[in-house]
Amino acid sequence: xxxxxxxxxxxxxxxxxxxxxxxxxxxxxxxxxxxxxxxxxxxxxxxxxxxxxxxxxxxxxxxxxxxxxxxxxxxxxxxxxxxxxxxxxxxxxxxxxxxxxxxxxxxxxxxxxxxxxxxxxxxxxxxxxxxxxxxxxxxxxxxxxxxxxxxxxxxxxxxxxxxxxxxxxxxxxxxxxxxxxxxxxxxxxxxxxxxxxxxxxxxxxxxxxxxxxxxxxxxxxxxxxxxxxxxxxxxxxxxxxxxxxxxxxxxxxxxxxxxxxxxxxxxxxxxxxxxxxxxxxxxxxxxxxxxxxxxxxxxxxxxxxxxxxxxxxxxxxxxxxxxxxxxxxxxxxxxxxxxx
Numbered sequence: 531x532x533x534x535x536x537x538x539x540x541x542x543x544x545x546x547x548x549x550x551x552x553x554x555x556x557x558x559x560x561x562x563x564x565x566x567x568x569x570x571x572x573x574x575x576x577x578x579x580x581x582x583x584x585x586x587x588x589x590x591x592x593x594x595x596x597x598x599x600x601x602x603x604x605x606x607x608x609x610x611x612x613x614x615x616x617x618x619x620x621x622x623x624x625x626x627x628x629x630x631x632x633x634x635x636x637x638x639x640x641x642x643x644x645x646x647x648x649x650x651x652x653x654x655x656x657x658x659x660x661x662x663x664x665x666x667x668x669x670x671x672x673x674x675x676x677x678x679x680x681x682x683x684x685x686x687x688x689x690x691x692x693x694x695x696x697x698x699x700x701x702x703x704x705x706x707x708x709x710x711x712x713x714x715x716x717x718x719x720x721x722x723x724x725x726x727x728x729x730x731x732x733x734x735x736x737x738x739x740x741x742x743x744x745x746x747x748x749x750x751x752x753x754x755x756x757x758x759x760x761x762x763x764x765x766x767x768x769x770x771x772x773x774x775x776x777x778x779x780x781x782x783x784x785x786x787x788x789x790x791x792x793x794x795x796x797x798x799x800x801x802x803x804x805x806x807x808x809x810x811x812x813x814x815x816x817x818x819x820x821x822x823x824x825x826x827x828x829x830x831x832x833x834x835x836x837x838x839x840x841x842x843x844x845x846x847x848x849x850x851x852x853x854x855x856x857x858x859x860x861x862x863x864x865x866x867x868x869x870x
Contacts, residue, residue, distance in 0.1 A: 546578055546614060547578040547610065547612070547613050547614045547615070548571055548578065548579045548580070548613065548614070548615045548616075548617065549580050549582060549608055549610075549613040549615070549616040549617070549634070549636075550564050550567050550568055550571070550579065550580070550581050550582070550617045550619065551564075551581075551582040551583075551584070551608070551616065551617070551618055551619070551621075551627060551631070552564055552582075552583055552618070552619045552620050552621055553584070553620060553621040553626035553627065554583075554584045554585040554626055554627070554628055555583075555585050555586060555587065555588045556583040556586075556587045556588060556591065556620075557588050557590075557591055557620075557698075558588075558590070558591045558594060558690070558693060558694045558697050558698065559620050559665050559666050559667050559694045559697075559698040560583070560619055560620040560621075560666065561583070561587060561591055561595070561690070561694075562667045562687075562690045562691045562693070562694035563619045563620055563642070563666045563667045563669075563670045563694070564581055564583075564604075564619055565581075565600075565602055565687055565690065566667065566670045566671065566674055566683075566687065566691065567617055567619065567642075567670055568581055568602075569674075569683060569684075569687060570673070570674050570677065570678070573677075573678065578610075580605060580608060580609055580610065580613075581602065581603065581604040581605065582604065582605045582606070582607065582608050583604055583605075583606065584606060584607070584626075584627055584628030584630065584631075585606065585628060586606060586833075587604075592834075594690070594693060594730055594731060595690075596771045596772070596775070597729070597730040597731075598686050598689055598690060598693075598730055599686070599769075599771070600686040600687070600689075600690060601836065603836070607628070607630040608630055608634050610634070611633070611634055611635060612634065612635040612636075612637075613634065613635070613636055613637070614637050614638065615637070615638050615640070616634075616636045616638065616639045616640070617639075617640045617642065618639060618640065618641045618642070618643075619642050619643070619666055619670070620642075620643055620644075620666040621641070621643060622643060622645040622646065622647055623647070638655075638656070639655045639656070640655070640656045640657075640658065641655065641656070641657045641658065641659065642658045642659075642666060642669055642670065642673075643658075643659055643666055643669075644659070644660055644661060644662075644663035644664065644665060644666055644668075644669060645659070645661070646659065646661065647659060662706060663706055663708060663709070664695075664698065664699045664704055664705050664706040664709045665694060665695055665698035665699060665709055666698075667691050667694040667695055667698070667712075668695060668706065668708050668709045668712050671691065671712050672708065680715065680716070680719065681719050685720065688716050688719060688720055689720060689722075689727075689730070691712075691716060692713055692716040692717055692720065692727060693727050693730060693731060695709050695712060695713045695716075696713065696724070696727055696731075697731065702724075739768075740769055740772060743766055743768050743769040743772070743773065744769060744772055744773050744776050746766065747764045747765075747766040747769070747773035747776075747777075747787065748764070748773070748776060748777065748780070750764045750765055750766070751763060751764035751777065752764075752868070752869075753782070753868070753869040754855060754866060754867065754868050754869060755865075755866070755867050755868075755869055756784075756807065756855065756858070756859055756864050756865075756866055757807075757859075757862070757864035757865060757866075759783035759784060759804050759807060760781065760782045760783050760784075760869075761782065761783065761784045761785075761786065761855065762777045762780075762782040762784070762785050762786065763786045763788065763848075763851060763852075764777070764785075764786070764787055764788070765787075765788050765789070765790070765844070765848075766787055766788075766789065767789045767790075767791045770787040770789065770795070770797035771797065771799075771834075773785070773787050774786075774787050774797055774798070774799035774834075775799065777799075778799055778800075778801060783800060783801050783803070783804040783807075784798065784799070784800045784801075784804050784807060784808060784811070785798070785799045785800075786798050786851060788847055788848065788851065790841065790842060790843065790844040790847050791841075793838060793839070793840065793841060794819075794838065794839045794840060794841050794842045794847065795836065795837065795838050795839075796815060796819075796836070796837040796847075796851070797834075797835075797836050798811065798812065798834070798835045798836075798837075799833060799834050799835075800833050800834075801833065802833055805833055806862075807858065807862065807864075808833070808835060810858045810861065810862060811854055811855065811858045812835050812837070814853075814854035814857050814858055815837055815850070815851065815854045816837060818850045818853070818854060819837065819839050819842070819850065822842065822846075822850075
């Protein structure tokens with residue numbers, strides 16, 4: 531395992547464009563593993579790292595991510611046509627990687643999994659397969675620990691890794707010795723009991739600040755009708771995921787939550803049937819913000835998207851969003867009206 535870790539570490543050091551990809555509708559083991567590998571790659575100083583989950587993330591995993599309130603950027607399809615290094619995680623077959631996989635140029639491919647890989651071997655491939663492991667995340671934790679101390683990882687990332695082991699091993703019933711060792715070490719660092727992880731896995735009672743933030747977000751919102759779809763916009767500096775979810779539950783097709791404090795952020799959620807409008811709207815917003823503040827960080831999947839940027843004044847941010855909605859309506863030939 532140590533030799534395997536050094537090989538991967540040296541590959542990452544010598545390749546400056548990296549694709550990290552997992553199977554369609556990624557589960558908690560795939561997502562946690564990908565975030566750990568991305569963290570390791572970023573610590574080496576490379577900026578061209580793309581995290582891709584074809585067809586998005588499973589509903590259960592999305593709920594856990596929301597409960598932990600962990601933010602990270604990812605794509606549904608690879609945004610580049612060529613990568614020097616591709617790392618495939620928790621995926622036993624190319625068939626699970628979607629159609630876009632065949633379209634990109636891959637100079638070197640590394641497979642990391644705890645299942646046997648059912649693909650034709652390529653001389654450019656490296657395969658790190660450990661069938662004794664009970665999860666992919668424990669293999670990635672082994673590799674990460676060769677170079678960096680585990681307690682240097684962000685608390686939320688460690689929490690996600692512990693939950694991944696907990697669920698992938700059926701609540702530790704089929705956990706390998708290494709999985710149990712890592713699980714014990716992580717919950718010791720986090721100073722939590724195993725049972726406390728359940729509150730992130732299942733729906734939990736909202737605390738008072740969260741309830742207040744959601745109520746304020748709903749109260750501040752204003753609405754537009756875009757064709758046959760209803761769009762809600764509001765401001766909030768916290769709990770944007772939870773606020774957008776509640777607005778969708780209230781009947782809106784698209785919910786936009788804006789934050790202008792500290793670092794600017796636009797969080798957008800839509801129903802699946804409004805995802806084409808969301809895609810066009812995001813495209814407009816990203817271009818407008820890039821013209822004003824330059825660098826923009828953005829990513830998401832079919833129905834949830836986050837855009838982060840340097841601070842923009844509140845009224846200007848509101849104006850940009852409304853302009854983007856108007857332009858989207860014109861380009862898609864949709865009737866637009868503000869609901870008062």
